[in-house]
Amino acid sequence: MVSWTAVVPLKAAAARKTRLASVLAPEARVVLTDRMARHVIAVLRQVRSIERVLLLSPVPLSACDAEWIEDRGAGLNAELARVYAGLDGALLIVHADLPLLATPDISALLAAAENSGRAIASDRHGRGTNAIALFDRQPIVFAFGPGSFLNHAAQGTATRVRRSGLSLDVDFPDDLAVALATQEFLQAH
Ligand SMILES: Nc1nc2c(ncn2[C@@H]2O[C@H](COP(=O)(O)OP(=O)(O)OP(=O)(O)O)[C@@H](O)[C@H]2O)c(=O)[nH]1
Numbered sequence: 001m002v003s004w005t006a007v008v009p010l011k012a013a014a015a016r017k018t019r020l021a022s023v024l025a026p027e028a029r030v031v032l033t034d035r036m037a038r039h040v041i042a043v044l045r046q047v048r049s050i051e052r053v054l055l056l057s058p059v060p061l062s063a064c065d066a067e068w069i070e071d072r073g074a075g076l077n078a079e080l081a082r083v084y085a086g087l088d089g090a091l092l093i094v095h096a097d098l099p100l101l102a103t104p105d106i107s108a109l110l111a112a113a114e115n116s117g118r119a120i121a122s123d124r125h126g127r128g129t130n131a132i133a134l135f136d137r138q139p140i141v142f143a144f145g146p147g148s149f150l151n152h153a154a155q156g157t158a159t160r161v162r163r164s165g166l167s168l169d170v171d172f173p174d175d176l177a178v179a180l181a182t183q184e185f186l187q188a189h
């Protein structure tokens, strides 16, 4: 069986979810993002082909089953490039803000990457990149930021995987409303 390493990037607490500032106080944004990150890590831990789960963040997160890798402040893309260069084998990157993520979502993404070399999941608007699975070890220039999906998809051949657990990230108040309306969110958070 292929052995994957998963990386979950998580920003410094004070910098998270500024786009939710109109509906959530700073402390609530930290609570929500900590919980979503723990949820994503727990899901990744349940996938048998994922050997290591790494949390890339400026400080460790308590009560989660991930190895901590320090974010040295170079920016998300440079930090991920450094992590990727230091690892052998297949790499999965999953954003920490996917409250509906479930094990079959990750299994589907990894299966697609193992078939075609790479797999990628966008947000529900088709703009951002919520997860990318790199099986082929071909070079990639990480381009997380606005419009990253098209940029990542244009590099090499990647299979697009569309599943609600992968596509619902919580960036704006309407994303939070969609998440809150689901049974899965209420059970997990
Ligand atoms: N370690 C690390 N993680 C990051 C960095 N930038 C973004 N992330 C994480 O990458 C994922 C997607 O980031 P964003 O959606 O841009 O983060 P955000 O918290 O929504 O930011 P806002 O634009 O303030 O609302 C989240 O899991 C972030 O915590 C970074 O520089 N370092």
Ligand SMILES: O=C(O)[C@H](O)COP(=O)(O)O
Pocket: 123, 127, 128, 129, 130, 143, 144, 145, 146, 147, 148, 149, 169, 171
């Ligand atoms: O490439 C991305 O998706 C960025 O990390 C941010 O996207 P977002 O604004 O959709 O979270």
